[in-house]
Amino acid sequence: DAKTTQPTSMDCAEGRAANLPCNHSTISGNEYVYWYRQIHSQGPQYIIHGLKNNETNEMASLIITEDRKSSTLILPHATLRDTAVYYCIVRTQAGTALIFGKGTTLSVSS
Amino acid sequence: GAVVSQHPSRVICKSGTSVKIECRSLDFQATTMFWYRQFPKQSLMLMATSNEGSKATYEQGVEKDKFLINHASLTLSTLTVTSAHPEDSSFYICSARDGASSGMGNNEQFFGPGTRLTVL
Numbered sequence: 001d002a003k004t005t006q007p008t009s010m011d012c013a014e015g016r017a018a019n020l021p022c023n024h025s026t027i028s029g030n031e032y033v034y035w036y037r038q039i040h041s042q043g044p045q046y047i048i049h050g051l052k053n054n055e056t057n058e059m060a061s062l063i064i065t066e067d068r069k070s071s072t073l074i075l076p077h078a079t080l081r082d083t084a085v086y087y088c089i090v091r092t093q094a095g096t097a098l099i100f101g102k103g104t105t106l107s108v109s110s
Numbered sequence: 111g112a113v114v115s116q117h118p119s120r121v122i123c124k125s126g127t128s129v130k131i132e133c134r135s136l137d138f139q140a141t142t143m144f145w146y147r148q149f150p151k152q153s154l155m156l157m158a159t160s161n162e163g164s165k166a167t168y169e170q171g172v173e174k175d176k177f178l179i180n181h182a183s184l185t186l187s188t189l190t191v192t193s194a195h196p197e198d199s200s201f202y203i204c205s206a207r208d209g210a211s212s213g214m215g216n217n218e219q220f221f222g223p224g225t226r227l228t229v230l
Contacts, residue, residue: 034217038154041201041224041226042223042224043114043116043203043205043221043222043223043224044154044203044205044221045221046217046219046220046221049217085153087153095141095142095207095218097144097156097159097205098144098205098219099156100146100153100154100155101153102153103153
């Protein structure tokens with residue numbers, strides 16, 4: 001599976017949009033981009049995933065560039081409860097383990 | 111949505127004892143379960159993959175005789191840390207794959223809440 005690169009940390013003001021970038025320049029055509037987050041001392045929580053089209057659900061939006069070499073997770077109105085480590089994972093095959101990198105620590109403050 | 115539970119959520123044990131951690135899929139059948147551990151301020155590290163009814167596959171550097179994994183049913187996998195030592199103190203997390211979900215169109219893996227192990 002392709003490697004991903006994320007900033008170590010980001011800050012966001014409560015109520016503002018949080019835009020978390022992820023680079024996956026070696027992604028191949030059949031690899032999906034997944035986003036998970038982990039709130040302190042809890043198990044990871046699935047957020048969203050996509051192949052090449054932009055995706056939106058009740059939690060977030062995922063914007064994937066046309067060349068698929070990078071993506072951005074958007075939390076439209078960040079709250080204090082969105083403070084967590086966000087992981088961008090590229091994955092080829094269903095059923096295989098998710099391999100976590102270091103992720104981005106998002107701190108939302110009032 | 112799919113729910114995965116872990117028991118216990120927190121355990122403290124003496125050095126040299128064994129500890130069993132259970133991972134259950136509550137509303138789906140898990141053909142595959144994964145075990146991770148996470149040290150403070152680090153990311154999740156995959157330990158092993160277990161398929162129901164067969165032996166677990168361990169990642170490089172993980173001692174299979176120390177971390178015994180049993181996946182005897184489609185809803186339960188257990189991780190036993192044998193002869194635990196203080197360096198085994200960690201946050202252990204399982205995830206389960208919904209066997210009824212096919213392909214990549216839907217998210218098919220769900221994580222438990224984790225078990226905090228402290229070995230004195």
